[in-house]
Each structure stands twice: as C-alpha cells, then as structure tokens.
Amino acid sequence: MNLFVFSRGLTTVFGLYTWPSESELWDMWAGIRNNDGKLAIDGLLQYINQRKKFRRRWVGALASVTIPIHFIYGPLDPVNLYPEFLELYGKTLPWSTMSILDDHHISHYPQIEDAIGSLNAYMGFINSL
Template identity: 70%
Template sequence: MKEWWVQVGLLTVPLLAVYLHIPPPSLSPALLSWRSSGAYFTYKDQNIFYRDSTGAVGSSDIVVLLHGFPTSSYDWYKIWEGLTQRFQRVIALDFVGFGFSDKPRPHHYSIFEQASIMEGLVRHLGLHHQRINLLSHDYGDTVAQELLYRYEHNKTGSILINSLCLSNGGIFPETHYPRLIQKILKDGGLLSLIITRLMNFFFFSRGLLQYINQRKKHRERWVGALMSTSVPLHLIYGPLDPVNPHPEFLQLYKKVLPTSTVTVLDDHISHYPQLEDPTGFLNAYLNFINSF
C-alpha cells in the first residue's frame, strides 16, 4: 500500500507540469560538462551519444560501460576517474531512447537493437578487433547478455569479450520484480494510455518498457549465454535491491552460475551500487579484473 501511494505521488508532479506547460529544467553544470566531454556517432539514422576517455599509460585494457533503465551513461560518473587510472580506454554510451541520444517515436525498442548499437560504436571507434571488458548495470545487463550470446556464437560483427561484470539487473525474469509504474506501462490498457498521453514523457512509453517482456521471451537465449560461456564472469550486488531482492536473486544466481565470482556490498546498498557505494563498487570491479 505504501508503495502505491509513493508511485501516485511521483506521478502527480510531472502530470501537473504537463498541464501547466512548465518547460523542462535546464541541465545542471555537471550534466552540461558530461555532454561537452562526449561525442556522437550515427547508427542508421539515430544520433547516439558516447564518452571515450583515454586513461592509464602502459595499459592496453578497454572497458565498456552499459547503463540501466531509465537513466544514462551519467550513472558511471562517480567511478569514471577511478576506471581511467586502470584502463587505457573507458567508454560508455547512452542507449537510443536514453540520456543525450535520440529518442525516436513511435519506435520498436529492443535489446537486440541496443546490442547492435553497442557493436556499431565499437566499430566506429576502430576497436572491433580488440578484446573488451564489459561492465553493466540493470537494463545494461540484458544488453550484455545479448552481446555475450553473439560472441559465443561467432556472430558477424560481434564484440570480442574479455570479461563480463554484471550488477543489479533482471538477469532472471523469475526473480525480477518491476516497480508498480513499470507494470502499469508495460502491460498497456486504459490507465497506461492515459498516463503516457498526459505525461508526454518518453521514458513512460510502453515501447521502451517492453524489455521486461523480452527478458521473459528470450530467457533461454540470455541466461543460456551466461551458463555456457568461458568468459570470466563477476556479479557486484547491492543486497537491499527491491527489484532483484536478496536472498532470492543471489541464491538463484549462485545456483545457475556456480563458476561466477560474486561481490555482495554492504547491507544498506540497493539498486544503484555504483552511485550508492562508488568506492566499494570500484574496488570490487578492479579486484575482479586483476584476478585473471
């Protein structure tokens, strides 16, 4: 009941803003700086924002960061500098529909398209012949699973994956509990149509939320990729996560993927561990990278 009222409260403000024609707020100095430090490449007819930082001298290692829903590459800002001290290249993009990338509509958004965009960025940067470490979160975990499937099946244009680190994502549909607003908008119906029309706000469109259904439909493909791979796997997990709750999620993860290593952060860390505990998250990731 408490969550229901919270969700209603969260909806009230943007709905009123639309009715009153309040313009969107200006970007903060931090976001302006993030955007000015990035660039764009074109995937088909879509402009995709990305950041590419040159880091550690003497290292040839590359890390690519895959963000979650409904945010952007800015999710990684607290650990960006730390990563540049270890990796020669640190790269992140805003998936289509997110952040500073294009948000076409109507549009059929899919995990498959996002994976192809990631492959397109790697080709654009001339890194398609180099091995790459993937670090992902939430929605990005599923994109990483699709990239892993393509790599394991030698698909043309696939990224050469050196390692994969997942964090707090709906890897298993059966232990993923989307928030109420996600359920409403994903399933459609009158309430969904009213909300999407009133809000006129992209992230609350049904199309983008179809990734939840895609996880269920393609579970065998994406979980199977994790089960069969020889790529080093790691999970960094915030155990207070209400979307992928402890201990249910972690028990299933260890059962299905017994060869993967796991870092469980402090008990108060929730769904965005890289933001809530950047030091713990970064240390866990670097320990994993340095272990092989």
C-alpha cells in the same frame, strides 16, 4: 515523460538512503533528453517484460559464456531480490563470482549508490584474473 515522472520511477530502485540528488537526477534526465534519447526509452525498457519471457534463453546465454563473469550486487535490489537472486545465479552460474556490497542500503544501481565499493569489487575481480 517529464522529469517528475522520470525521478519518481527511477528513485524506487535506489536504496532509501542512496537516492540520487536533485542535481544527479537532472544530469540523468539531461542525458536521456540529449539527441532525442527519450524516444528510445520505451524500447529500452522492454527488457523488463522480456526478462520473464526469455529467461531461459538469457540465463542460458550467461551459463554458456566461456569468460569470467563478476556480478556486483546491492542487497536491497528490488529488481533482483535477495536472497533468491544469489541462490539462482549461484546454482546456474557456479563459475561466476559475485561481490555483495557491504552497505545494506545499496540497491539496484551499486555503481551510483556506492561508487567506491563497486570500483573496489571490480578491481578485485580484474586483479584475480
């Protein structure tokens, strides 16, 4: 994998208007390359295939947690599609809370695409405890 392949794959899960800058992509790439981290990427990305295979187990683990959980969600997330994702987790995890970021340009990485909105959602959750 090189920076071009990495960037092309990563930007597909960002909102159209919230793509990381070239500098941010370089920083992410440097983080992955540090200390041979790139060697772990294939193993880490196995969760994509495992999501379907172990869905019942993973959702079951979330459903059995006894601590409060809060999801911060970007409505254009191509990995966790809207509104199916909200309906599924609203039924499965009725005790959890969720923030849907207001900007309809936010996608899979709300903490990067809307750092202030994500921080406000997180702080609202923490302050509600």
